Amino acid sequence: MPSAKGFPRRKDGPSEEGVELGEVIDNLLSEQVFARGLPVARLAGSWASIVGERLASETAPAALEAGVLTVTAASGPWGAQARFLHEEIRRRADEALGGDQITAIRIVVRNRR
Secondary structure (H helix, E strand, C coil), X not given: CCCCCCCCCCCCCCCCCCCCHHHHHHHHHHCHHHHCHHHHHHHHHCHHHHHXXXXXXXXXXXXXXXXXXXXXXXXXXXXXXXXXXXXXXXXXXXXXXXXXXXXXXXXXXXXXC
């Protein structure tokens, strides 16, 4: 059976016993790869209240690694606007996560095709 890239194969094989969904979710969230995405998902859910409706329609939080929040912008001008507001975005996004998590903002313009 194939395994997902980046995830090791189970050595003990699948179980014949049922497992509650909550237990499966708890186990997944305890793995670093899933836990890393939770702050970004929280930010995405409240992005419009963090940056405003108009900027939220053209930007999005993409990743949070080592205190650096990566924000994607739909075009160069929106990237420039986000760069201009980067400190305000950093402060408000950090507050949304409870503080002391975001130390810098990185803006990336994505190419639309």
